[in-house]
């Protein structure tokens with residue numbers, strides 16, 4: 001029995017690992033690489049394994065960097081079940097459809113401009129076929145997916161229905177427990193629960209997106225957002241918030257509702273300008289059973305509050321275009337979260353050169369994305385092929401990330417029982433190295449950072465390096 005590491009071992013996106021045990025092959029996640037055009041070209045490469053030989057997939061959560069290559073896997077011959085939480089299936093319906101639509105759109109654009117790779121990665125129909133292969137599991141339900149391989153999903157709190165995965169693997173008289181973190185949320189975030197405890201484990205794969213830093217604490221982050229809104233000159237400009245459609249957008253709506261009076265939001269027009277975020281918000285709304293205690297209580301008291309009359313859900317393109325006429329008084333939440341496409345680009349074009357406008361960036365910004373350029377303080381950026389001076393006021397809201405920071409990851413790892421081998425995945429190189437030293441000092445353990453193609457023998461915890469074979 002062994003696990004082989006592929007995607008997200010050198011970067012944050014493109015999560016994918018392969019478990020082999022009892023003669024079966026199980027894939028953990030199958031995500032898209034996101035970032036620059038060169039990075040994203042990797043998605044078209046052949047898989048480093050034969051898709052038809054995969055027996056099952058276990059999917060931690062719906063985010064496209066964990067699920068986005070699944071339709072491609074199906075196209076290339078995978079016919080088995082994809083096990084994931086019921087809520088993730090609902091989110092994947094919209095996420096994978098959107099991913100297919102974006103890819104079809106890009107392909108049309110490239111064909112028009114005579115560029116290569118003019119085929120879409122996959123079509124909407126292909127994305128839908130992939131979703132039909134998904135089978136729902138609830139948190140805490142132990143499911144034997146193949147002889148000798150049992151899966152339990154536990155709440156990761158990262159987005160709705162997100163899970164970390166516990167796999168109990170039995171080969172002969174040896175049973176080993178492998179825990180795969182997926183993506184983990186910050187503790188005490190709104191709406192969803194904190195990550196569940198790890199419990200016993202022999203091997204833990206832990207993400208490290210923010211393994212090298214600490215977020216601002218959540219309360220001061222919320223206070224900071226409030227300050228920006230309250231002190232912004234409503235008569236002068238707009239506030240743009242690039243947001244991931246699933247997770248961040250719902251948290252922002254929640255915070256705006258919670259602080260509606262305090263932040264004097266009745267003076268603003270709030271736009272959720274993303275069809276996907278609107279659909280995802282509805283799915284969040286229908287799954288109250290997955291919320292934390294505080295959010296449920298808040299919902300029960302909603303009737304006592306004033307309705308948010310100035311919240312506009314602009315799903316249609318013509319509704320979105322009308323926002324362009326507003327030069328002031330608008331708070332616009334739009335995708336994509338890393339500003340590498342989507343409606344936020346149109347809003348940036350109209351507002352980025354205006355010093356009276358504000359841009360609030362929260363969440364991880366991958367290298368090569370426009371969001372990263374903005375966070376790094378670029379004075380000039382390109383939008384739809386044209387240069388724009390960055391004159392709007394930029395605010396980096398670190399405390400609103402859907403990923404836990406170093407302290408959150410440590411807290412989660414402390415909930416382990418036994419002495420599992422910790423493997424650091426899903427992070428940029430510097431974050432992983434820094435997190436490795438931190439864990440060594442804090443927990444007196446020796447985590448490993450696997451490279452693509454490295455394999456860990458689960459019976460002995462011995463790592464076989466791809467470079468030596």
Ligand SMILES: [Zn+2]
Pocket residue numbers: 061063066158183
């Ligand atoms: Zn995620």
